[in-house]
Amino acid sequence: MYIVIRCVKKIDKKRSFDVHFDNYKNTFLLPIKIPPIEPKGQFFIWENTRNGINGVLSHIFSKLFYQNFITRFLVRNNILKIFKRINCDIGDIIHFNGFNSLHYNENVSSERRSILIHSNRGIKNSSIINLSEKLSQIF
């Protein structure tokens, strides 16, 4: 299990529209602070973007294919309309498969805080995945 407290402020522009897959198949998202006015940093998901990923290479190649500046540009400019907006308030819990489903948060007008609980790694016992997770904890 991997638990993250995600805090994003208006100046954290690199964190918004950061389209990505998680390393885990189960994620629970619990918002604990939401901006009172739009944009509220709401969650967007393209469910089951990829399926059948069971090896490190296919995982890495699909991440390179989807997680890049082109996808971010298309999302940021509302061109890629396949993502579904999930409205959630404080007290709600969202469960999703972040390993198979591409997802991101929009920008925020003020601070947003969430708790993310991840479990069930999609790729087990991979030193590359372990290293990327350690790096993401630092940066």
Ligand SMILES: [Fe+2]
């Ligand atoms: Fe994620």
